Amino acid sequence: MGTLLEYAPLLGEGALVTISLAVLALVLATALGVAGCAAKLSRGLAWEWLAAVYTTIVRGVPDLVLILLIYFGGQRLVNQIGGALGAGYIEVSEYWAGVISIGFIYGAYLTETFRGAYQSIPHGQAEAANALGLSAWQRLRLVMAPQVLRLALPGYGNVWMVLVKSTAVVSVIGLHDLVGLADKAGKATREPFLFFLAVIAVYLAITSVSNWGLARLEARVNRGQPGWI
Numbered sequence: 211m212g213t214l215l216e217y218a219p220l221l222g223e224g225a226l227v228t229i230s231l232a233v234l235a236l237v238l239a240t241a242l243g244v245a246g247c248a249a250k251l252s253r254g255l256a257w258e259w260l261a262a263v264y265t266t267i268v269r270g271v272p273d274l275v276l277i278l279l280i281y282f283g284g285q286r287l288v289n290q291i292g293g294a295l296g297a298g299y300i301e302v303s304e305y306w307a308g309v310i311s312i313g314f315i316y317g318a319y320l321t322e323t324f325r326g327a328y329q330s331i332p333h334g335q336a337e338a339a340n341a342l343g344l345s346a347w348q349r350l351r352l353v354m355a356p357q358v359l360r361l362a363l364p365g366y367g368n369v370w371m372v373l374v375k376s377t378a379v380v381s382v383i384g385l386h387d388l389v390g391l392a393d394k395a396g397k398a399t400r401e402p403f404l405f406f407l408a409v410i411a412v413y414l415a416i417t418s419v420s421n422w423g424l425a426r427l428e429a430r431v432n433r434g435q436p437g438w439i
Contacts, residue, residue, distance in 0.1 A: 214404055217395045221405075224391035225412050231308050231387065232374045232416075238313025239373065243320025250325050261321060268318035274379050276315055281307040281383045308380035308387075316373045323369060327362035328354070360431045367424040371417055378413075388412055 249261035268276065285302040292300045331354060339349040381390035392409045396402030 213399050213401055214408055217399075217405070220391055220395065221388065221408060221412070224386060224388035227305070227386060228377050228388040228412075229416065231305065231312070231380065231385075232370075232377050234309045235312035235316065235377070236370060236373060238309065239316035239320050239369070242313065242317025243324050246317060246321030247324035247328065250321065251328060265318040265321050268315055273315055273376055274382065277308070277311040277379060277383065280311045280314065284310075304380070304383050304385040307383060308377070308385055312373060312376055312380065315376070316369055319369050319372075320366065323362050323365035324358060326365070327358045330361050331357050356431075363424070363428050363431060367420075367428070370424070371420060374416055374420065375413065378409075 246261045246264060249257040252258060281302065281304070284307060285300075288300050288302055292298070335353055335357065339353045344352065377387060378389040381387055381393065384390070388409055392405040393402070396405040399405075
């Protein structure tokens with residue numbers, strides 16, 4: 211236990227890196243999910259096809275493979291472009307590579323989450339909004355978006371929980387996150403079991419707090435709905 215306390219500040223820094231990476235990745239995933247949903251629901255065949263290719267590839271390829279591809283492939287692409295422009299070697303940040311990778315991956319899942327929520331809204335809602343003379347923006351903001359939020363929240367919460375756990379995979383590209391630092395500390399002290407137990411405790415704390423917050427939020431947005439108090 212003394213060894214764990216000695217490395218506690220280092221593990222704390224790693225936990226902050228993990229949490230910030232997860233939050234920023236979720237922001238990116240949400241933006242991509244909204245864009246992908248809009249593309250799939252649009253009448254433009256090209257946009258719909260592009261969104262379908264995106265979701266099919268991401269959901270069919272392991273996360274680790276995509277993370278390695280984005281990190282190493284992205285680094286090569288950036289340096290090829292930089293070389294053509296006369297720039298020197300550019301080092302791609304493991305942190306931002308992780309944010310982009312995780313966000314890109316889970317944007318595909320949120321695309322389907324938002325699409326399913328939107329399509330679950332009865333058609334009569336949009337027709338009633340049109341009958342009231344609401345503009346397309348007013349219809350989206352006042353009628354459709356609040357209902358999409360309520361219907362998509364359970365799936366959105368599930369994606370967040372899985373996304374948080376997926377941040378552990380980013381340590382393979384050298385990121386000094388919670389898992390990466392715990393692995394190094396465990397090897398240095400020859401007590402990997404102890405440090406990975408600490409990692410488990412931290413992840414359980416993050417997911418437990420997330421579960422509590424999501425349950426409160428779900429109860430709030432469903433207030434007044436049948437079956438909710």
